[in-house]
Amino acid sequence: MTALADYNFAYLDEQTKRMIRRAILKAIAIPGYQVPFASREMPMPYGWGTGGVQVTASILGPHDVLKVIDQGADDTTNAVSIRAFFQKVANVAVTTKTSEATIIQTRHRIPEETLGVNQVLVYQVPIPEPLRFLEPRETETRQMHALEEYGLMHVKLYEDIARHGRIATTYAYPVKVAGRYVMDPSPTPKFDNPKMNQSAALQLFGAGREKRIYAVPPYTDVVSLDFEDHPFEVQTFEKPCALCGARHVYLDEVVLDDKGGRMFVCSDTDFCETRREEGHRGEMLGDIKEAAE
Amino acid sequence: MYVAVKGGETAIANAHQLLADRRRGNRELPAIAIEQIVEQLALSVDRVMAEASLYDRSLAALAVKQSRGDLIEAIFLLRAYRTTLPRFGTSEPIDTARMQIERRVSATYKDLPGGQLLGPTFDYTHRLLDPDLLHDTPVEAPAGRTDADEPVMRVSEILAGEGLIEADGELPADHVAGDLTREPMEFPMTRDLRLQALARGDEGFLLALGYSTQRGYGRTHPFVGEIRIGLVDIELDVPELGFAVSLGEILVTECQMVNQFKGSAKASPQFTRGYGLVFGQSERKAMSMSLVDRALRTQEFGEDVVAPAQDEEFVISHCDNVQATGFVEHLKLPHYVDFQAELDLVRRMRAKHAQPHDHQEAAE
Amino acid sequence: MSDQPLLNVRGVSKFYGSRVGCMDVSFDLWPGEVLAIVGESGSGKTTLLNCLATRLMPTTGCVQYRMRGGNLRDLYQMSDAERRFLMRTDWGFVHQNPADGLRMTVSAGANVGERLMAVGNRHYGNIRTTASDWLERVEIAQDRIDDQPRAFSGGMRQRLQIARNLVTSPRLVFMDEPTGGLDVSVQARLLDLVRGLVSDLGLAVIVVTHDLAVARLLSHRMMVMKGGKVIEQGLTDRVLDDPREPYTQLLVSSILQV
Numbered sequence: 047m048t049a050l051a052d053y054n055f056a057y058l059d060e061q062t063k064r065m066i067r068r069a070i071l072k073a074i075a076i077p078g079y080q081v082p083f084a085s086r087e088m089p090m091p092y093g094w095g096t097g098g099v100q101v102t103a104s105i106l107g108p109h110d111v112l113k114v115i116d117q118g119a120d121d122t123t124n125a126v127s128i129r130a131f132f133q134k135v136a137n138v139a140v141t142t143k144t145s146e147a148t149i150i151q152t153r154h155r156i157p158e159e160t161l162g163v164n165q166v167l168v169y170q171v172p173i174p175e176p177l178r179f180l181e182p183r184e185t186e187t188r189q190m191h192a193l194e195e196y197g198l199m200h201v202k203l204y205e206d207i208a209r210h211g212r213i214a215t216t217y218a219y220p221v222k223v224a225g226r227y228v229m230d231p232s233p234t235p236k237f238d239n240p241k242m243n244q245s246a247a248l249q250l251f252g253a254g255r256e257k258r259i260y261a262v263p264p265y266t267d268v269v270s271l272d273f274e275d276h277p278f279e280v281q282t283f284e285k286p287c288a289l290c291g292a293r294h295v296y297l298d299e300v301v302l303d304d305k306g307g308r309m310f311v312c313s314d315t316d317f318c319e320t321r322r323e324e325g326h327r328g329e330m331l332g333d334i335k336e337a338a339e
Numbered sequence: 340m341y342v343a344v345k346g347g348e349t350a351i352a353n354a355h356q357l358l359a360d361r362r363r364g365n366r367e368l369p370a371i372a373i374e375q376i377v378e379q380l381a382l383s384v385d386r387v388m389a390e391a392s393l394y395d396r397s398l399a400a401l402a403v404k405q406s407r408g409d410l411i412e413a414i415f416l417l418r419a420y421r422t423t424l425p426r427f428g429t430s431e432p433i434d435t436a437r438m439q440i441e442r443r444v445s446a447t448y449k450d451l452p453g454g455q456l457l458g459p460t461f462d463y464t465h466r467l468l469d470p471d472l473l474h475d476t477p478v479e480a481p482a483g484r485t486d487a488d489e490p491v492m493r494v495s496e497i498l499a500g501e502g503l504i505e506a507d508g509e510l511p512a513d514h515v516a517g518d519l520t521r522e523p524m525e526f527p528m529t530r531d532l533r534l535q536a537l538a539r540g541d542e543g544f545l546l547a548l549g550y551s552t553q554r555g556y557g558r559t560h561p562f563v564g565e566i567r568i569g570l571v572d573i574e575l576d577v578p579e580l581g582f583a584v585s586l587g588e589i590l591v592t593e594c595q596m597v598n599q600f601k602g603s604a605k606a607s608p609q610f611t612r613g614y615g616l617v618f619g620q621s622e623r624k625a626m627s628m629s630l631v632d633r634a635l636r637t638q639e640f641g642e643d644v645v646a647p648a649q650d651e652e653f654v655i656s657h658c659d660n661v662q663a664t665g666f667v668e669h670l671k672l673p674h675y676v677d678f679q680a681e682l683d684l685v686r687r688m689r690a691k692h693a694q695p696h697d698h699q700e701a702a703e
Numbered sequence: 704m705s706d707q708p709l710l711n712v713r714g715v716s717k718f719y720g721s722r723v724g725c726m727d728v729s730f731d732l733w734p735g736e737v738l739a740i741v742g743e744s745g746s747g748k749t750t751l752l753n754c755l756a757t758r759l760m761p762t763t764g765c766v767q768y769r770m771r772g773g774n775l776r777d778l779y780q781m782s783d784a785e786r787r788f789l790m791r792t793d794w795g796f797v798h799q800n801p802a803d804g805l806r807m808t809v810s811a812g813a814n815v816g817e818r819l820m821a822v823g824n825r826h827y828g829n830i831r832t833t834a835s836d837w838l839e840r841v842e843i844a845q846d847r848i849d850d851q852p853r854a855f856s857g858g859m860r861q862r863l864q865i866a867r868n869l870v871t872s873p874r875l876v877f878m879d880e881p882t883g884g885l886d887v888s889v890q891a892r893l894l895d896l897v898r899g900l901v902s903d904l905g906l907a908v909i910v911v912t913h914d915l916a917v918a919r920l921l922s923h924r925m926m927v928m929k930g931g932k933v934i935e936q937g938l939t940d941r942v943l944d945d946p947r948e949p950y951t952q953l954l955v956s957s958i959l960q961v
Contacts (some may be wrong), residue, residue, distance in 0.1 A: 089467050090465065091466075115431055119449075124462075124463065127465075130465075173554070178554070180781075193784045193787050193788075194784075195787065197818070197821025198817070200817075201806070201813045201820060202643045204813045204830065205813050255495060274825050274827075275828045297755055300448070300449060300451075301448055304496070306500050313592075
């Protein structure tokens with residue numbers, strides 16, 4: 047063994063890409079349906095985005111501009127690692143600017159900025175089956191999807207309200223896609239669920255370890271499950287972002303010291319930076335403009 | 340030919356000689372040195388120390404060499420040695436808050452006092468075979484830290500500040516920590532003994548059980564509050580001196596898993612914890628251990644035992660790989676006598692079955 | 704009772720290999736009618752019930768069911784999806800062991816509400832009110848609505864199972880030894896409750912029992928099975944008071960009169 051062989055563009059061989067593209071096409075044709083695919087062993091561990099990476103590798107072209115985020119941020123270690131992987135194996139242009147990207151691979155967030163028709167959002171999915179924690183057996187859950195037997199999902203929501211007075215699911219909040227399949231949106235906070243509905247961008251979901259791909263085509267209804275008298279609600283934050291002063295965005299809690307000091311800042315780092323470049327200032331940076339808001 | 344002969348002594352001696360030969364391999368290559376194993380196969384050494392419950396790098400490396408790299412065999416060797424050692428005393432509990440940290444990550448906070456410190460991790464390496472390692476390519480010295488000695492607060496303390504997480508478990512004042520290797524095991528176990536059993540339990544078995552909880556067989560809603568790896572002081576209280584003296588430092592991996600708990604009639608909702616602590620650097624083991632620890636506390640929180648990982652007897656009785664390998668492999672020992680009895684029975688039943696039946700069973 | 708049968712059963716047989724489960728069973732069931740199938744353990748009555756409820760596929764035979772729209776459908780020609788829909792809306796199945804028919808780890812309210820949610824009810828308040836009403840109807844205190852059936856006695860569990868089945872106003876309910884696991888005083892109370900509900904709601908019921916007292920109390924008509932075959936059938940009072948077959952005579956004489 048001397049030199050290792052060269053890798054194909056975007057790591058995967060062309061046969062594999064075609065197989066994955068067929069799965070993606072089927073997924074787009076049946077919105078919210080989990081299409082089994084022959085997931086490959088990837089050079090990163092299962093659970094770290096192998097599904098998303100395979101989907102991205104299969105749709106990536108030499109002229110694409112790639113953005114990778116994890117928890118909303120471009121600078122988290124796993125996002126940095128995956129971005130570096132595609133730079134190495136595909137030599138594509140990368141960006142942190144949401145608006146410049148043609149493909150955005152994400153873990154756990156949807157960017158705050160509204161996505162457009164020429165963009166694809168690729169989600170990394172750990173557990174694609176929304177019914178999994180109600181029924182562990184795959185044979186059963188596939189049957190439940192086939193027969194559209196989703197009563198059990200509402201039983202869970204009913205129990206939440208009966209015990210806690212509210213629906214106690216905060217992330218991976220189940221949605222119904224195009225009025226048919228109940229789908230797991232991946233562990234994004236439920237705050238992001240409304241962004242999936244009627245989105246102009248194509249949304250693709252890849253689960254490598256569980257070997258499933260599913261999709262939400264552009265302009266598709268995505269409805270969060272709820273009750274008429276306990277409607278779906280997103281999280282709200284008491285204060286705006288401490289750095290850019292943004293409201294109605296998802297915030298991360300940052301612990302400042304061991305005396306209980308903490309601040310809240312945008313989880314979407316690109317959104318926050320763009321606002322600061324535009325002159326917005328939050329409390330930590332001397333709240334100049336936002337004080338009036 | 341495999342024949343049941345008496346006086347197999349020569350056969351055994353010859354087999355052992357062959358084993359020694361195979362272990363040494365090609366004599367034209369230099370023999371591997373214990374120091375090389377300690378330095379370059381450090382994670383194998385760590386696993387052997389952890390599952391043998393004996394912290395001694397050189398002895399663990401010797402066991403790895405003697406076992407030809409079979410780690411369960413090495414664990415077995417080191418445990419057999421450990422049994423012979425006298426106990427001089429019991430150290431003070433180690434204080435991981437005062438750990439000299441080499442790696443520390445939290446998945447629950449983006450940034451926190453003390454920072455996130457990646458340390459020597461495989462994470463974010465791309466698993467591409469590295470041809471440089473075919474040769475002894477020089478390796479650059481790593482970047483060092485400047486603030487290495489400051490204590491770093493634990494994530495559990497951040498949550499405890501708001502009462503959001505359960506406190507450390509309390510044991511009665513006169514409780515003496517048990518010793519699994521000196522006392523017979525009884526179910527149900529106290530948590531100290533259970534954690535001992537998990538700490539020396541098989542990494543692969545605990546990994547699979549931890550994984551099963553993530554896939555719905557006993558779900559616990561886990562978040563990695565914190566993983567920290569580093570050196571901690573071992574101190575022994577010497578009654579004659581009236582104070583604790585330091586015996587040295589050991590490398591440990593600690594994992595505090597933070598789990599959702601919706602509360603019960605008795606307790607208000609708060610986060611609960613699963614705990615993992617192992618000798619050396621082994622995040623996989625510490626994380627699996629903390630998942631299984633939390634799963635095994637199911638009944639404590641009034642939840643239903645529905646999955647294997649929640650069943651204390653099942654988990655603890657099967658997590659010890661030296662026990663497991665012994666019993667599985669014992670099947671290759673002679674069982675001629677029992678088998679003869681079975682042979683006879685099957686022959687009789689077949690003879691009976693071959694006779695034509697003339698009656699039909701009544702409907703049920 | 705309507706002038707058209709709800710269920711037409713023709714020549715239903717089930718074989719397990721060469722062994723007979725049930726053989727050549729035919730009958731009609733009218734809306735609002737309670738039919739008891741009695742026989743000893745092993746007589747084939749449970750096999751027949753499972754065939755009728757499509758939990759088992761018979762070896763031969765045909766069962767037609769009159770849908771709410773009035774049209775007759777062959778149960779064994781329906782798709783899985785149609786059958787399962789029928790099972791959770793228009794039918795009920797009460798198991799001998801309540802744990803087989805309940806979700807033991809969700810609350811009583813959710814147990815009753817599940818079928819409502821499965822057919823698209825999405826108003827929490829209405830679901831809860833309906834569940835609460837049903838608990839009252841089956842004599843379970845309404846403040847137990849958030850308790851899990853694990854905390855209930857055997858009799859309460861069985862009543863909860865009945866409420867869970869009846870909440871979608873089914874037209875046909877199958878019952879497999881509904882009082883089987885209960886002690887005698889609890890049995891009597893449950894039978895009274897079931898008799899009241901059946902007549903109030905005009906339910907058609909097929910109940911399998913080895914207990915002639917259950918048949919006497921609940922059913923209008925009964926069938927006696929032995930060795931997989933129906934050996935005698937007729938109005939319950941007639942069969943019990945004037946049994947024609949020697950085997951039925953033996954059965955009737957071997958129990959205490961009720």
